[in-house]
Amino acid sequence: MEIKMLLREINKAIRHDIMDGRAEDTPYKIHASSVYDFCPYRVKLALALKRGYSPQQPLDSGRAMTFKIGRKIQDIIIESVVSFQPEYVYGFWRCPICDSRYIGSGVNRKCKRCNVNREYHELEVRYTINDKFFISGSIDLLYGIDKFVPFEIKSVRREDFELKEPIYKYVYQLAVYLWLIKYGDVQRPEINSDFGVLLYIPKFHRNPPLKAFKVPGSITKRIDRDIKELVKGVRDLDNATKICKSSNSPLAKKCPFRRECWEIGIN
Ligand code: SF4
Ligand SMILES: [Zn+2]
Numbered sequence: 001m002e003i004k005m006l007l008r009e010i011n012k013a014i015r016h017d018i019m020d021g022r023a024e025d026t027p028y029k030i031h032a033s034s035v036y037d038f039c040p041y042r043v044k045l046a047l048a049l050k051r052g053y054s055p056q057q058p059l060d061s062g063r064a065m066t067f068k069i070g071r072k073i074q075d076i077i078i079e080s081v082v083s084f085q086p087e088y089v090y091g092f093w094r095c096p097i098c099d100s101r102y103i104g105s106g107v108n109r110k111c112k113r114c115n116v117n118r119e120y121h122e123l124e125v126r127y128t129i130n131d132k133f134f135i136s137g138s139i140d141l142l143y144g145i146d147k148f149v150p151f152e153i154k155s156v157r158r159e160d161f162e163l164k165e166p167i168y169k170y171v172y173q174l175a176v177y178l179w180l181i182k183y184g185d186v187q188r189p190e191i192n193s194d195f196g197v198l199l200y201i202p203k204f205h206r207n208p209p210l211k212a213f214k215v216p217g218s219i220t221k222r223i224d225r226d227i228k229e230l231v232k233g234v235r236d237l238d239n240a241t242k243i244c245k246s247s248n249s250p251l252a253k254k255c256p257f258r259r260e261c262w263e264i265g266i267n
Contacts, residue, residue: 011061012061014068015060015061026053027046028053028133028134030135030234032135033169033173035226036226038226038230041240042255043233047237073203078120078141078153081141082120086109086117086120087107089142090104091122091123092121092124093119094118095111095113095119097114100118102118124137124138125138125180126185129234137173139151142191148191149192149197150178150181150191151196151197151198152177152197153201154200155200158204161200166200170198172219174196174215175217176227178194178220179227194216194217195215196217197213197214197215198213198215242261244261246262247261247263
């Protein structure tokens with residue numbers, strides 16, 4: 001096989017793999033990271049066109065690769081903490097052999113029947129809007145001794161790592177998790193909703209390799225207002241309005257429904 005052809009095939013494989021992992025959201029599932037720039041009109045389009053409510057246009061193979069590397073870096077951190085101090089980690093644990101599962105700290109992770117460690121999965125927090133729509137998020141890591149603190153892990157570029165303040169969109173996403181912990185469908189008092197921690201890992205060599213920002217729960221007042229708007233929007237989709245001012249606004253440029261929204265239309 002020629003090298004050129006090999007490269008083309010690898011590029012295809014990367015894109016395919018990443019799209020598989022990201023195509024899971026139905027229009028009914030609103031991910032916590034989509035609350036920030038939520039557009040009810042996009043949901044209306046997604047439903048009419050029977051497509052997923054994807055927050056972004058499909059990635060090219062370059063960005064797909066960067067995304068995948070970032071995800072792997074996050075997994076390494078989670079795996080390290082889970083294997084080193086499982087008793088301080090709260091999550092959803094599942095036995096790979098007999099499928100027995102529970103939610104709680106990893107102190108009881110060993111499956112007595114199979115004598116193997118149950119596998120760690122991120123805990124999902126959700127808020128049901130009606131019989132179809134729900135807001136959902138999976139918390140990267142819940143870590144603590146008395147109360148488990150939510151951690152959102154981001155692998156970032158050098159320019160972002162050097163910043164004194166974290167990127168607001170990440171702060172917002174973590175604040176949505178805090179909101180979901182407090183007001184979501186299932187109350188778990190063992191999880192802290194007063195603050196969370198945004199953990200930056202650089203995508204380049206650095207010692208020490210982490211940076212942490214505390215995100216206070218007080219920001220959830222704004223989230224409260226935004227989620228009320230969101231709920232109103234999905235309950236009244238017939239009258240959904242566009243949130244972009246034109247097809248050239250920054251959000252529209254990234255929106256996978258830009259053409260349908262501004263050129264083709266629905267109905
Ligand atoms: S282009 Fe803007 S207004 Fe139109 S669906 Fe996308 S986010 Fe909504
Ligand atoms: Zn088992």
